[in-house]
Amino acid sequence: MPEAVAEIDGTRTDAPVLSARDLRKRYAGVHALRGADLTLYGGEIHGLCGENGSGKSTLLKILSAQIAADEGHIALGGSEARFADPTEALAAGIATVTQETTLVGELSVAENIFLGHRKARSRRGIDWRATRRRAAEVLARLDLELDVTAPVGRLRPNEQQMVEIARAISTDARVLILDEPTSSLTDEEVERTFRVMRVLKEHGVATVFVSHRMNEIFEIVDRVTVLRDGCVVGCGPIADYTRDRLIHQMIGRELEELSLHAGGGGAHDAILRVRGVSVPGKVDDVALEVGRGEVVGLAGLLGAGRSDLLDALFGLRPDAEGDVELAGRPVGMRDPRHAMRSGIAYVPADRKRMGLVLDMSVRENLLMAQTAPLPRLRRPQRSFEQSAVDDAVSRFGIVTASGATPVVRLSGGNQQKVVLAKWLATEPQVLLLDEPTRGVDVGAKAEIYRLLTAAKDAGVGILVSSSETPELLLLCDRIVVMYRGRAVARLSRREASEGLIARYAMGHL
Amino acid sequence: MRLVRVAASQRFFVVLVLLVALFVLFSLTQERFFTSANIEALLTGASILWVVSIGLTFVMVIGGFDLSLGSMLALAGVAFAAFYNDIGVPALPAILLTLALGALLGGVVNGMLIGRLGLSFLVVTLGTLILFRGVVNLWSDTKTDQVLSSLLDGLAFDKLVGLPVPVWIMLATFLVALHVQRSTYFGRDIYAVGGGQDAARLSGIRVGRTIIAVYAIAGMLAAFGGVLQVARIGAASPLVGDAIIFDAAAAVMLGGTSFAGGIGGVGGTAIGVLFFAVLQNGLSVSGVESFWQQIITGAILIAAVALDRMQRDGSISFRRLRRTRAET
Structure with a gap:
């Protein structure tokens, strides 16, 4: 471990509300948590920081009893706590609000707040008047003014979140876990969420707050715990932290030298020119260029608008606006067929739903895009198809029993190679890729990198979006960092580093 | 052996085995079953269900369903009578007009609403x-309209090279459908759209157009069924076709095409329809009351689908036969 062991935080002398010690969890041999501690005091907002895959989610799921730890102890209010399921954890006072909504859109605010608990009853059934009154009381505790009779589906996203929080505290929770509550909110809505969090703090609730945005952490949090690779690498009052120190602890390693590919660099004549592209609510006025034989990376957090931008460029977002030029000719963002004709290919993130037809054969999937422009009543030429399949299988190193094997039987890496081969067969001028190595093992990863490099050497302009910064640093000539729909930084290969990208991606400009 | 392996790898394998077993059983126990007259009657009686089921197969492979095919069948009969009796169009052009009407209603009404506007097919x-x-x-004023046409009589009752004309029609429809399914890009599109509509669209396949074409084909084949119905009873009746969609759906599903789309095909449907025809004919030759036929048919449909599910879950297995998956 390069970092000093977690500092002991001696600033609080009162008894903690919750204390978790030495939590360990393994998934199929992989350590998700290797001895993590977390201490929460009443009336504090505790930031939990760490990169994707650092073990945050696992830790939070153990606390809320969605999964069981392999080892470790949790004490709640001083006594050992063992919960069989989330309902028991909730009854004991640990409430969770996640990003996914668990509200029922057609039911009213009041009904949602008491969903799953007993509503007030009278002799004739549910006492609706009393239920509404009690719901209003819960909302009043949070200083919220919402119509308790309004259907939740009509509320704005942040108001729905308030209802979730209200439901969580309606059970008199002592610990409230907020897992990325602000990721889809506007600045103004974030402020309202913070106001509710401060009210809860006054009521003595211990809140765990997860956010990838640095400025939010520094605005609202009292203390932080930093996780990396399943271990706690730092803990203490936020006053002891600077942004750089926090990011450094999260990323860990002093930015090691990565072995970058040679070549690239220099001036490229732009093949893809994107100007002022917007998708309402997702992408905000993005401009970028990709040169012939250049690899440009899109970095940013989940929800920063990377996928939406790629979708828009391939014509999947009819509400997109802006100008796209390919080799000097304007391309309307109309539909995928049009984008293909213009010379764009797209390897989407959701391989199983968007990339492949799983029940169809390797052959049919490989040829699907290439043969789409042909007359539909034509007969597929068996000899041509067989040689195309043989060629792709050998060139891309696809491991399959035969061309007739349903693609669903292939491993993730081989499936991804089929998607890549399918699109390169259309001889595109620009290749868009979204998370090209997601769910792919290490060997196949290296092979996909090799194939992309080969395509780049053949003069294809490549725009690749990835959550894995090391992957971008390895592949790209330039990296564009997106933050909440905007392209906030453009970094050359020499300038780019994990730390710098992380800073921009978290909105710390 | 290779043929057995190919058959065993198909989803309709269970029903194929049942069909053969049923056929052998009836042949051995009922001397009036395995006679050329009875087999011809059996096949001829299945011809209308056959063409409607083939159209429905494509609709189900694409991940949809068409409840309107029975009404379309009746509408085609009435339309044909109107063209032929009232307007005086000769029989052959009247048939073609009727088929075009079926394709138009299926494609423009059902297909456009489903494929372009994205409304629910149900x-x-x-x-x-x-x-x-x-x-x-x-249109018919709920009256049956007599149709006297030698061409139609021929379609229903003549023999050609020793086989009844309806059997030739069944064979021709099947072969054309099989060709479209297996040997055209359109056939592939149907499976691509049914198996993964998003992936198909991303690959540049015209999803909406494919859906429209499939509903047009189903409408045309239902209209063809309507013409055959008129030929069989010598009249256009407004009452026909109100239950055929259930039989057709059962035959298609028995043949291994699922509601989920993307799998199955007309080969299985042919076996499904034949299974029904043999079961019903055999039971009535045996003197079993027709209500019992319904009970047995329904039970077998559920059992066959359950068997197929268990087999794919691995609860039961034909693995020794399936080990070598044949090249298709």
Whole structure:
């Protein structure tokens, strides 16, 4: 471990509300948590920081009893706590609000707040008047003014979140876990969420707050715990932290030298020119260029608008606006067929739903895009198809029993190679890729990198979006960092580093 | 052996085995079953269900369903009678006009609403099921209209090279459908759209157009079924076709095409229809009451689908036969 062991935080002398010690969890041999501690005091907002895959989610799921730890102890209010399921954890006072909504859109605010608990009853059934009154009381505790009779589906996203929080505290929770509550909110809505969090703090609730945005952490949090690779690498009052120190602890390693590919660099004549592209609510006025034989990376957090931008460029977002030029000719963002004709290919993130037809054969999937422009009543030429399949299988190193094997039987890496081969067969001028190595093992990863490099050497302009910064640093000539729909930084290969990208991606400009 | 392996790898394998078993059973126990007259009657009686089921197969492979096919069948009969009796169009052009009408209604009404506007196929075809039936009743004034045509008589009752004409029609429809399914890009599109509509669209396949074409084909084949129906009974009746969609759906599903789309095909449907024809004919030759036929048919449908599910879950297995998956 390069970092000093977690500092002991001696600033609080009162008894903690919750204390978790030495939590360990393994998934199929992989350590998700290797001895993590977390201490929460009443009336504090505790930031939990760490990169994707650092073990945050696992830790939070153990606390809320969605999964069981392999080892470790949790004490709640001083006594050992063992919960069989989330309902028991909730009854004991640990409430969770996640990003996914668990509200029922057609039911009213009041009904949602008491969903799953007993509503007030009278002799004739549910006492609706009393239920509404009690719901209003819960909302009043949070200083919220919402119509308790309004259907939740009509509320704005942040108001729905308030209802979730209200439901969580309606059970008199002592610990409230907020897992990325602000990721889809506007600045103004974030402020309202913070106001509710401060009210809860006054009521003595211990809140765990997860956010990838640095400025939010520094605005609202009292203390932080930093996780990396399943271990706690730092803990203490936020006053002891600077942004750089926090990011450094999260990323860990002093930015090691990565072995970058040679070549690239220099001036490229732009093949893809994107100007002022917007998708309402997702992408905000993005401009970028990709040169012939250049690899440009899109970095940013989940929800920063990377996928939406790629979708828009391939014509999947009819509400997109802006100008796209390919080799000097304007391309309307109309539909995928049009984008293909213009010379764009797209390897989407959701391989199983968007990339492949799983029940169809390797052959049919490989040829699907290439043969789409042909007359539909034509007969597929068996000899041509067989040689195309043989060629792709050998060139891309696809491991399959035969061309007739349903693609669903292939491993993730081989499936991804089929998607890549399918699109390169259309001889595109620009290749868009979204998370090209997601769910792919290490060997196949290296092979996909090799194939992309080969395509780049053949003069294809490549725009690749990835959550894995090391992957971008390895592949790209330039990296564009997106933050909440905007392209906030453009970094050359020499300038780019994990730390710098992380800073921009978290909105710390 | 290779043929057995190919058959065993198909989803309709269970029903194929049942069909052969049933056929052998009836042949051995009922001396009136395995006679050329009875087999011809069996096949001829299945011809209308056959063509409608083939159209429905494509619709189900693409991940949809068409409830309106029975009403379409009746509408085609009434339309043919109108063209032929009232307007005086000769029989052959009248048949072609009727087929075009079926394709148009299937493609433009059902297909456009489902493929272009993205409405639910259940809602759209339930609507047209009722709507077309209303048109039938209005147009025919709920009266049966006699149709006297030597061409139609020929379609229903003549023999060609020793086989009844309806059997030739079944064979021709099947071969054309099999060719479209297996040997054209359109056939592939149907499976691509049914198996993964998003992936198909991303690959540049015209999803909407494919859906429209498939509903047009189903409408045309249902209209063809309507013409055959008129030929069989010598009249256009507004009452025909109201239950055929259930039989057709059962035959298609028995043949291994699932509601989920993307799998199955007309080969299985042919076996499904034959299975029904043999079961019903055999039971009635045996003197079993027709209500029992319904009970047995329904039970077998559920059992066959359950068997197929268990087999794919691995609860039961034909693995020794399946080990070598044949090249298709």
